[in-house]
Amino acid sequence: MTDTETGGLRVGALVKEAADLNEAGLSSQAFLKACDALRLTIAKASGTDDPRLPELRSVIDEHWELIRFMSFPGIDSPYVDLPLVIREISLNPRRKYTSKEIVLHLVSQTLRLRHVPEGFGFTSSIHFEMKGDILLVPVTLISGLLAFSVVHPVNKSEEIPDKYWISISDFKMFISEFWGRMDLAVRIRRFYVDR
Numbered sequence: 001m002t003d004t005e006t007g008g009l010r011v012g013a014l015v016k017e018a019a020d021l022n023e024a025g026l027s028s029q030a031f032l033k034a035c036d037a038l039r040l041t042i043a044k045a046s047g048t049d050d051p052r053l054p055e056l057r058s059v060i061d062e063h064w065e066l067i068r069f070m071s072f073p074g075i076d077s078p079y080v081d082l083p084l085v086i087r088e089i090s091l092n093p094r095r096k097y098t099s100k101e102i103v104l105h106l107v108s109q110t111l112r113l114r115h116v117p118e119g120f121g122f123t124s125s126i127h128f129e130m131k132g133d134i135l136l137v138p139v140t141l142i143s144g145l146l147a148f149s150v151v152h153p154v155n156k157s158e159e160i161p162d163k164y165w166i167s168i169s170d171f172k173m174f175i176s177e178f179w180g181r182m183d184l185a186v187r188i189r190r191f192y193v194d195r
Helices: 011-023 027-046 053-071 099-113 140-151 182-194
Strands: 120-123 129-131 134-138 165-168 171-174
Touching: 011 027, 011 140, 027 053, 027 099, 027 120, 027 140, 053 099, 053 140, 053 182, 099 134, 099 140, 134 140, 140 165, 140 182, 165 182
Parallel strands: 120 134
Antiparallel strands: 129 134, 165 171
16 A cells, blocks of 8 residues: 555544545545555554455455444345346356445455446445446445444554544444444444344
8 A cells, every 4th residue: 555545644544534524425535535544454453565355355254243233234134135246256147245245345446446436336325225237335334444443453542533433333432432442342243233
């Protein structure tokens, strides 16, 4: 990852910028910054300067249940039951994709292209939707990826002004209180899964 791609920013600055863009309704730009924050988090955790698809896949696989919980709180099924073909994954028109496959593809392509790939957009709905040939992904994915970067232990020394907050399900807290606290995010998820 080059300084040009992230503007030489730290995770905290990328989280702040993504939150500001998301608040302004600029979802595609916010998603790119959220992906940059995730990539920088993975780089710090893996000791790799520029993590690629295998490192991204490994982190998403390892933490998928937490990422899914924070990104798609209203979705119970692992499958996205919509008629779509993602050429880079499969040409089979009857294949059902998982939300994890879609997230991995969307993040990796956004990082590679430096913009959200064609055929994807965002919706304020809590469900995936098709609008013509465009797959609309719940905009909550942005805050879910940001939340994951915030709670990842490698980011415990990051900073952000206190006016920024994070929601994990019904729990709302200043981001500055959640840096590096994956244990709290896991506890919140367990609370909802176990009740």
